[in-house]
Structure formats: structure tokens, C-alpha cells
Amino acid sequence: MDEDPPQRRKFPAGLAHLGLGEVEREVPSSEPPPLGPNASLQHIGRSPERWDARAKVTGAARYTVDVSLPGMLHAAVLRSPWPHACLRAIDLSRAAAAPGVRAVLELAEPLIPGEAPLLRYVGQPVAAVAAETPELAQAALQQIEVRYEPLPFTVDFGHARQPDAPAVYRTTELDKVPSATLPASASVYPLAGNVLGPERRGSRGDAAAGFAQAEVTVEATYHTPVQTHCCMEPHAVVASWHADGLDVWMSTQFTAGVRAQFARQFGLPLARVRVRADAIGGGFGSKSRMGVYGSAAAALSRLAGAPVRLVHQRDEEQMDAGNRPSSEQRLRIAARRDGTLTAISLHSYGSAGIAFGAGVGNVAAAMYDCPGLEAVHHDVFTHTGPACAMRGPGNTQGAFALEQSIDELAAKLDLDPLVLRDRIDPSQVRREERRIGAARIGWTRRHAPGAGTGTVRRGIGMAQSLWPANVQTNAACEVRLWRDGTVEVLSSVQDIGTGVGTVLAQVVAEELGLTPQDIHIRIGDTEYPSGPPSYGSRTTASITPPARTAAWRVRETLLRSVAAAWKVDPQSLVLGGRSVQLRGDAQRRLAWNEATAMLRTDRISATAGRADDYAGFRIRSGDAAIALNDLGGVQFAEVEVDTESGVIRVLRVVAVHDCGRPIHPAQIESQVQGGVLMGISFALMEERIMDPHTGWMLNPNLIDYKFAGPRDTPAIEVVLLEYYQGQSASDAYGISEPANIATAAAIANAVYNATGVRFRALPMTPAAVLETLGAAARRT
Numbered sequence: 001m002d003e004d005p006p007q008r009r010k011f012p013a014g015l016a017h018l019g020l021g022e023v024e025r026e027v028p029s030s031e032p033p034p035l036g037p038n039a040s041l042q043h044i045g046r047s048p049e050r051w052d053a054r055a056k057v058t059g060a061a062r063y064t065v066d067v068s069l070p071g072m073l074h075a076a077v078l079r080s081p082w083p084h085a086c087l088r089a090i091d092l093s094r095a096a097a098a099p100g101v102r103a104v105l106e107l108a109e110p111l112i113p114g115e116a117p118l119l120r121y122v123g124q125p126v127a128a129v130a131a132e133t134p135e136l137a138q139a140a141l142q143q144i145e146v147r148y149e150p151l152p153f154t155v156d157f158g159h160a161r162q163p164d165a166p167a168v169y170r171t172t173e174l175d176k177v178p179s180a181t182l183p184a185s186a187s188v189y190p191l192a193g194n195v196l197g198p199e200r201r202g203s204r205g206d207a208a209a210g211f212a213q214a215e216v217t218v219e220a221t222y223h224t225p226v227q228t229h230c231c232m233e234p235h236a237v238v239a240s241w242h243a244d245g246l247d248v249w250m251s252t253q254f255t256a257g258v259r260a261q262f263a264r265q266f267g268l269p270l271a272r273v274r275v276r277a278d279a280i281g282g283g284f285g286s287k288s289r290m291g292v293y294g295s296a297a298a299a300l301s302r303l304a305g306a307p308v309r310l311v312h313q314r315d316e317e318q319m320d321a322g323n324r325p326s327s328e329q330r331l332r333i334a335a336r337r338d339g340t341l342t343a344i345s346l347h348s349y350g351s352a353g354i355a356f357g358a359g360v361g362n363v364a365a366a367m368y369d370c371p372g373l374e375a376v377h378h379d380v381f382t383h384t385g386p387a388c389a390m391r392g393p394g395n396t397q398g399a400f401a402l403e404q405s406i407d408e409l410a411a412k413l414d415l416d417p418l419v420l421r422d423r424i425d426p427s428q429v430r431r432e433e434r435r436i437g438a439a440r441i442g443w444t445r446r447h448a449p450g451a452g453t454g455t456v457r458r459g460i461g462m463a464q465s466l467w468p469a470n471v472q473t474n475a476a477c478e479v480r481l482w483r484d485g486t487v488e489v490l491s492s493v494q495d496i497g498t499g500v501g502t503v504l505a506q507v508v509a510e511e512l513g514l515t516p517q518d519i520h521i522r523i524g525d526t527e528y529p530s531g532p533p534s535y536g537s538r539t540t541a542s543i544t545p546p547a548r549t550a551a552w553r554v555r556e557t558l559l560r561s562v563a564a565a566w567k568v569d570p571q572s573l574v575l576g577g578r579s580v581q582l583r584g585d586a587q588r589r590l591a592w593n594e595a596t597a598m599l600r601t602d603r604i605s606a607t608a609g610r611a612d613d614y615a616g617f618r619i620r621s622g623d624a625a626i627a628l629n630d631l632g633g634v635q636f637a638e639v640e641v642d643t644e645s646g647v648i649r650v651l652r653v654v655a656v657h658d659c660g661r662p663i664h665p666a667q668i669e670s671q672v673q674g675g676v677l678m679g680i681s682f683a684l685m686e687e688r689i690m691d692p693h694t695g696w697m698l699n700p701n702l703i704d705y706k707f708a709g710p711r712d713t714p715a716i717e718v719v720l721l722e723y724y725q726g727q728s729a730s731d732a733y734g735i736s737e738p739a740n741i742a743t744a745a746a747i748a749n750a751v752y753n754a755t756g757v758r759f760r761a762l763p764m765t766p767a768a769v770l771e772t773l774g775a776a777a778r779r780t
Contacts, residue, residue, distance in 0.1 A: 004029035011726025012037050015432060023726045025614035032511070032552035032729050038661065038722060042576075043506045044730075045722075047666035048516045051501040052279065061279035064236035064251040065311055072238070073102055073130040075300055075310035076137035077293070078144050079320070080108075080119040080126055083383040083695025084153035084166065087117040087126070087146065094143040095129055100136035103303035104129050104144075107296060111176040119148070120168060120354045121385050122695045123319035125292050130300040130308045153383040155690040157326055157351045160194040160382045168194050168354060168381035180325060180357035180387040181394070186379070195349075196356055197378035202365035210343025210372030214334030218408045222331065222401035223761040224744075226351075226688040227324040227681075229390060230707060233281020234317045239297040240307035245272025246298055253283040254533035255492045256474075259526045261290035262298060277524040280496040284678075285389035286322040287496075288535050318700035322388030323688065325350045325358030329401040333409055334372075339423045343372035350397070351380040352387035361394030363402050363741075366630070367466045368424040383695055389535060391678060392737040395467060396744070400762065403463035403745035408758070411449070417462065417749070418443065429723055430464055433634040433656040436719055437462065440654040441636035450756020455644050458651070459754025463745035465633035465738035469660075472532035474623035475542040475610040479508055479550040481558060483602045485593040487512060489551075490522040493531025493543050498736065499667040500539050506663055507544050507730060511551035513575035514592065529607055537631065537734025538624075544663065544730035546608040552729075553606035561598045562590065613727040629725060633657040633738035635676070637714075637746040641754045643773060646766030650680055650714040650747060658723040660733035669718040672739040676716050679743020681707035687763050 006026045011034040013023035020037060027034075038045025055061040092104040107125040108117040119126065127144055131137040152166035159165055169177060174187035174196075189196050211217065238249040245268055252258050252275070259275040262268070280287070297310040312321060332345040344365075350358025356379040365373055390396075410420040418434050425431065437443075446460040480488040489508050495501045501523055505516035522528060532542035555575060562580050563570040566588065574581050580595040582588035590598075617625040636654040641647075655672050662668050685706040689698040699705040724731055744762060752758050757776040761768065 009034055011731070012724045013726050014724060015429065016722035016724065018432070020724060025726050027614055028611060031549055031611055034726065035731065037724065041510055043510045043516055044661070044663050045665065047664055048502065048506065050499050050667070051505055051521050052495065056279065063233055063279045063281060064238060064249050065233070067238045067249045067309070069238065069240060069307040072307040072309055073132060073300070073304055074134040074137050075128055075130045075297055075308050076134070076141050077125050077296065077316070078127045078141045079316070080122060080124040082119060082148055082150050083122050083155060084151040085119045086149040086151060087119060088149050089147040090127065091145040092127060094145065095140045098136070098140040098143050100132035101140045102130050102132070102306060103300045105296060105299055105303065107292060111173045121383050122697070123316065123385055125296065128296045128300060130304050153695050154194070155382050155384050155695050156692055157328070157380060157382060160351065160380050161349070163193055165194055168383060178355045178386050180352040180355040181389045186356040194381040195378050196381065199377045201359065201375040201377055202362060203374050205372040207343040207345055207372035207374035211334045211345070213342050215337045216409065216412050217332065217334045218405055218412060219332040220405060220408070220758070220760055222329045222404070224327045224397045224400055225686065225762055226326045227390065227686045228318050228688060228705065229284045229286040229322060230702065230705070231282040231284065231286060231317070234312040234314065235287060235291065235293055235321050236311040237294050237297045238307060238309045239301045241298060241302040245274070248273070248275045248294070248298065250275055250277055250294060251280050251287055252277050252494065253287045253496055253535050255494050255524060255526050256530040257288065257533055258290045258294065262294070265290065265295050266298060273526070275526045277494040280494060283496045283534065284391045285393065285535050288389065288533060314702065315700040318705060319697050320385045322386065322390070324390035324393070324396070325352040325387040327358065327360050327397040329360055329398070331364065331401045331405050333405050335409055335413065337413065339413055339415060339420045341368055341370035341424055344370050345374045346376070348377045349380050350377070351382050353382055353384035355386035358387060359394045360398035360401070363395050363398040363466050367402060367464065368406070369426050384690065391675070392467065392741040395737070395741050396682065399463060399465065399741050400745045400748065403742065404748055404758065404760070407461070407749045407752070421464070425464070427632055429658050429721070430632040430634055433632060433658070433721065437634050437636045437654045437656040440717060440719065441638060441652070443636070446753060449753050452754060456640055456642050457754040458638065458640050459750045459752065460636065460638050461746050461749025461751070461753050462634060462636045463742040463749060465631070465635070465741040467537060467631045467737040467741060469541065469627035469629055469631050469733045470536040470538035471610065471613065471617070471625045471627060472538050472542040472623055473610050473612070473625055474530055475532040475546060476529035476607055477504070477531070477543060477547040477550050478529050478605055478607040479547070479554045480603055480605040481554050481596060483596055483599050485596045486520065487514065487518060488520045488522055489547060490528040491531040491543060492524065492526045492528050493539065494524045494534055496534045498534065498539065498671060499664060500534070500543065502667065503540055503544060503663045504547050507548045508551040511548055511555055514578055518578070537737045539734065540663065541660070541733040542610050544732050545728040546610050548729040549608035549611070550606040553608065554604060557604050558595060558599070561600065562595050565598050611728065615727060627727060627733065631659065631733060631738050633742060635742040635746045637750045639747060639750040639754055641751055641769065643755065646769035648684055648751060648764055648769060652715045653743070654717045654719070655739060656719040656721065657735060657738060658721040659735040660723055660725060661731040662720045662722060663730070663732050665720055668720055668735050671735045672718045673716050675736065675739025676743050677708050677713060678740050680712060680747065683744035683747040683762060684764050
């Protein structure tokens with residue numbers, strides 16, 4: 001049946017606190033009418049109890065490590081003790097005969113068929129066993145006989161760039177190099193030693209002419225370290241191979257995505273692979289793929305004919321579960337005396353270990369108006385574990401350099417950093433966020449850089465975020481209404497702790513005139529309609545529009561049933577307050593259960609997929625798309641620097657953010673607070689320390705690897721802006737990445753304000769602070 005033609009509809013538009021206007025969009029007839037602003041709604045824009053709160057605080061929530069199946073075996077992985085070695089021989093026979101062992105599996109494979117496998121980092125999987133208990137599995141690893149031929153290696157970012165550094169790859173192997181973030185092949189770039197590139201990123205205009213025209217120029221080099229994900233719940237999987245296919249329970253950020261990967265890996269139809277994810281203890285980008293551990297568990301299950309559980313130990317998690325790449329950024333910015341930018345030049349190097357894709361994002365290219373841009377990136381291979389996406393990949397590193405450089409330019413121009421940004425930042429939303437944040441932090445208290453006296457000095461700084469408004473178009477949701485009044489929401493979307501289940505309940509309850517507590521959430525299972533991934537700040541933007549659309553279609557069917565019984569026009573009926581009422585006649589009213597009892601069948605349902613944004617997308621590639629407007633966010637930080645001990649304390653952070661329509665403000669605030677804490681850790685503490693002599697990570701635990709805890713947590717004030725754009729049925733977008741991106745840069749700018757000294761490398765540990773302050777004193 002042909003769909004009715006699209007309709008022109010008016011949506012609220014703009015920043016709610018400044019007074020809303022309207023925007024007209026062409027909307028498919030299969031989509032619901034526009035929502036009003038949050039102030040006119042019952043549940044959207046409120047903060048009800050999280051759908052899984054009780055289960056989590058009582059211990060009833062089931063994480064992957066809690067899954068226990070009859071006859072389940074336990075897997076353990078033998079990992080390379082060498083950062084670079086040729087695997088000359090491996091004998092699994094003694095391990096296979098060890099007590100309780102049911103399956104053994106070799107994991108190391110050559111990149112070039114016919115050659116001996118090369119191991120390229122400490123911790124690389126070599127073999128795996130499945131046994132009746134974890135202890136027996138670990139004991140069996142000791143029975144595996146391996147003959148390694150150690151080879152020269154480099155784990156140092158600087159050393160790896162030298163012409164005489166041991167090579168990680170040959171040119172003929174580049175098409176097999178894993179990608180940290182990009183669905184691309186390293187083989188399209190030239191390789192010189194361990195340096196891959198150049199890759200030109202977003203260059204435009206005539207940068208050389210822009211520098212020639214410049215009246216003021218700033219130039220500096222910035223460094224950021226490798227940062228590991230430190231998920232509280234380690235990577236874990238339970239795989240059960242059976243005659244009908246493969247069942248997987250996995251701590252994953254993308255049930256539908258890993259289902260497709262398992263299906264491809266084992267040659268199974270999608271319909272014969274089922275992936276489930278109940279409670280998930282964090283991901284931050286590292287749990288987005290099947291991984292070697294996932295495929296190993298499934299392969300061992302097939303060999304053993306029994307379910308297999310494989311859980312990373314903490315040192316495995318730190319060495320071989322991904323990380324944020326390191327970076328070196330040489331940034332040069334040119335401007336006229338009035339602050340107008342004329343050119344930006346960014347030459348960056350990044351290391352994703354044995355992977356590629358260690359870029360520094362697009363903040364330099366896209367944050368500010370600038371006609372001339374030269375952006376060149378090189379990846380640097382090292383004999384360390386592969387990186388992967390991590391909260392705000394690329395842009396977090398890039399913002400640390402760009403936002404300090406903009407502040408430095410403002411100082412050279414004798415301008416307030418906010419005034420300069422008002423002149424060069426085209427985003428009106430960020431302009432308003434700067435205004436609000438400055439008032440909340442007390443920007444007028446900010447003194448000249450280094451003007452404080454005494455041992456302990458205070459400073460205030462700020463920085464901005466930029467992140468694309470990502471959407472997954474392959475995202476669907478089903479809403480079921482039963483004759484007894486029960487409402488269910490079904491999607492394979494997973495809740496990694498961000499509260500997407502609660503948001504779904506709010507959206508559906510709003511449409512059906514119920515409460516969020518009335519809605520039964522069924523998510524995290526690929527038996528349900530395919531949901532989006534939980535990464536890239538795309539989950540809410542991708543799943544709430546189809547959830548509302550499906551609920552609206554169910555609503556329309558219900559109202560038609562009631563209207564037929566009452567012999568009235570369905571448009572004359574109103575849903576709300578758990579009842580159906582005839583508009584204008586309080587006597588014609590049915591309770592919810594009475595209304596649903598009029599359904600002709602025991603159950604009705606509707607499934608909806610994510611429609612395109614009503615004004616279209618800026619970019620679309622496969623199942624992924626980017627909306628027309630980017631996500632912003634501005635963060636202000638107040639710090640205290642002890643110039644004798646080198647200790648930096650973050651006293652206060654004001655974070656002003658937009659994410660379209662805020663659906664659950666408390667959960668959004670929680671996301672922002674988490675992003676701030678992750679940014680504080682990145683700025684002040686986190687650093688993977690590698691032994692250059694052995695290639696081993698020296699701090700592969702949560703004692704020696706430092707990150708922020710309760711004593712390091714500042715006062716965090718979150719301000720959420722309602723920014724309506726009329727782009728989808730929910731008009732909501734994500735928040736996770738922007739909350740992290742600006743934090744380290746804001747802290748660095750605050751430290752400069754406190755001390756008058758620029759810190760161009762992370763982490764700003766006490767030792768680094770004392771060294772940098774001492775070097776600055778010696779120069780004066």
C-alpha cells in the first residue's frame with residue numbers, strides 16, 4: 001500500500017530559555033505529530049527512577065559474569081610474554097590431556113598465509129583452553145609448549161619514529177592491520193618504517209596565504225598519553241554452540257553489531273546467532289566488537305560441545321582491551337589583530353599500538369571559522385596493544401591542543417578568551433553556553449595569568465567541545481499492547497549504564513498517557529528488533545524516535561477500537577492519566593484496562609525504524625549518519641595549584657551542554673559528571689607506563705594506574721539547555737562525548753591562569769608540574 005504524502009508540520013525550535021520560535025518540516029505521514037516543549041509534557045523532561053535502579057542496588061542485576069549455564073566450562077588465554085616474537089612452534093597436546101580440559105585452541109595466526117605467526121605485543125593471545133573450572137583452565141595453560149624467537153621491538157612513541165626502529169609491519173601486511181576507529185584500510189597510505197601516512201584531513205583554502213596575511217601567530221607542540229578504558233566490569237562472554245546455532249551472552253555496547261560479527265566469523269545466518277546483554281558495567285568504546293576473546297569462546301564451545309565462559313583478568317583488561325591512542329600535535333594558528341583567523345596548520349602523530357586510526361579528530365577543522373586549513377596526520381606503529389575508540393575519540397586529544405592555542409592567541413591579542421571566541425565561533429548555541437557558564441563560574445573573578453601570590457594559587461579556565469550529532473539509521477523498536485493493558489517495549493539496544501531503558505519508558509508512556517513505571521522494558525536481546533550501538537553519543541538520538549513512532553501507531557490502533565465501540569471519530573478521543581476520554585465530555589471515560597479490553601485481539605503491536613532527520617542528514621554512510629547540527633558544550637574549571645608539591649586540585653567545574661531535547665535531565669547530568677571525572681583523570685593522572693626493556697606494561701591494575709576517585713571529585717554544576725531543532729519524533733541527541741572532550745583543556749587553561757605557565761603535555765602529575773614550573777623559572 002502506498003504511503004500518504006508527507007505533511008508540512010510546525011515544530012518548536014530554538015533555545016527554550018530564550019523563547020521558542022517555530023520551524024516547519026516535511027514529515028512522513030507514518031511519523032507522529034510534533035511534541036511540544038518539555039514544559040508542556042508529563043514525563044519527557046522529568047527524571048523518574050531508573051528502570052533498573054532497584055536491580056542494581058540490590059544486586060539482582062545480572063552481568064555477564066553472573067551467567068551460569070548447565071555444564072558450562074571456563075576459558076583461559078595464553079598470552080605472549082614477548083613484545084615481538086616469531087612463533088616457531090606450539091604444542092597443545094599436553095594441555096589437551098590435562099585434568100578437566102575439554103577443548104584447546106591456537107589463536108595466533110600469520111598475516112601472510114604460509115608464514116610463521118608474528119606476535120607483536122605483550123599480552124597478544126596465543127592459545128586458549130576450556131576446562132571444568134577456572135583453576136584447571138589456568139593450570140592447563142602451563143602445559144602448553146611454545147617456542148618463541150624473540151625479535152627487536154619498540155614500545156616508545158618517539159623511538160618508533162626513528163629510521164632504525166624495529167618495524168612493526170611490512171607494507172605487504174598493511175591490509176590486515178586492525179583499525180582503532182575507522183572502517184578503512186591502512187594499505188591506502190604509504191609506510192616508512194613505523195610511520196604511516198601522510199593522511200590529509202579536511203584541508204581547505206590556501207593556508208600558506210593565510211599565514212602570510214597574519215598579523216599574529218601562535219605555535220606550539222602538545223602531547224597526550226595513552227589512556228586505558230578501565231571498565232569496572234571487565235570484558236566477559238558466555239558462548240553456547242548448539243545444533244540450532246550460537247547463543248552469546250556478552251558485555252557489549254552493540255548486541256546487533258557483534259551478532260553480525262559472530263555470524264560472519266562462523267559462517268552462520270543472522271537468524272541463528274542470538275546475543276544478549278543484560279546489565280553492563282561500562283564500555284567507553286572498548287566493548288563495541290566481538291574481539292578475539294569473543295570468537296575464542298565461541299570456537300571453544302563448538303569444540304567442547306558445551307557452553308564456555310571467558311572473562312578478562314584486570315591485567316588482560318589493561319593490556320589487551322583497547323585504549324585511547326597517544327598524540328603529538330604541532331599546531332600553528334594565524335590571525336588578524338581583530339582576532340579573525342586566517343589559517344590553521346595541524347601536523348599530528350598518533351600511536352594506536354599495532355592498530356591504526358590514531359587521529360586527533362576534527363576540532364581544529366570545524367570548531368572555529370577559518371578560511372585556510374592544513375591538516376596532516378601520521379600514524380605511528382609500536383609493539384603495544386591495539387587502541388580502539390574511547391569516549392570522544394580524536395576530539396578529546398584535539399581539543400587539548402586547540403583550546404589552549406586559542407587561549408594563547410587571545411593573550412597575544414590582549415583579548416579575553418571569551419571575547420575572542422565570540423568573534424570566531426559560528427555556533428550561537430555555544431555563545432549562549434559561554435555566557436551562562438561564565439556567570440556561574442564567576443569569570444569576572446579571573447585574574448591575569450600568574451598574578452596570584454603564595455604557594456597555593458588559584459585559576460579559572462574554560463574550553464569548548466565539538467562532536468557530531470550521530471544517528472544509527474538501522475535502529476528499530478517494537479511496542480506491544482496486550483488486552484489486559486500491559487505495555488512492552490522491545491529492542492536489542494543495550495543499556496550500558498546510561499539509562500536508555502528509562503528513556504524508552506518515558507517516551508512510550510508520554511505517547512500512551514501512562515507512567516514510565518507502567519512500561520515493561522525488554523532490551524539487550526537480538527531476538528528483538530535491531531537496536532543501535534551505545535557509542536558515539538548516538539543511542540538516544542537513534543532509538544527514541546522509533547520508540548515514539550511505534551507507540552503512536554499502537555495508540556492510533558487503540559483509539560480506533562474505542563471509537564468504533566463508541567461510534568465516534570477517533571480524533572475526538574484523548575489519552576491521558578491512564579484513561580481514554582471523549583474530548584469535552586467528562587462522562588465518556590474509560591480506564592486504561594477497560595479501553596484495552598476492547599481490542600479485537602489479545603495483542604497489538606507496531607515496529608518502527610529510525611526515519612531520516614526531517615531536514616536530512618549532513619553525511620550518510622551505510623547505517624550511520626550525521627545530523628546537520630553538531631553537539632556543543634562549554635566547560636569552565638577552577639583549580640588550585642600547590643607550587644611546592646606540584647599537586648593540582650580541581651575545585652569546581654561548570655558544564656553547560658545541549659543535546660537537543662533533554663529527556664531525563666538527571667541521567668544526562670550523570671553522564672556529564674562522568675565525562676568530567678574521566679577528563680580530570682586524563683588531565684592529571686592517567687598514563688600507561690611501558691618498560692622499554694621488556695615491552696611490558698608496568699601498571700596493569702587499578703592501584704598503580706591512577707584515575708580520579710571520590711577525594712579528587714570537585715563540585716560539578718551541570719546546566720542543560722533545551723535546544724529544539726524539529727528533526728525527529730523525539731528531537732533528542734546524545735551527550736556522552738561532549739562532556740569529556742573539553743575537560744582536560746579547560747583544566748589546562750585554568751592551570752595556566754593560576755601559574756602563568758603553559759602545560760602542553762598530559763598528564764599534569766605533581767612531578768610534571770614541578771618540572772615544568774622549574775623549567776619556566778630557569779628561563780626567566
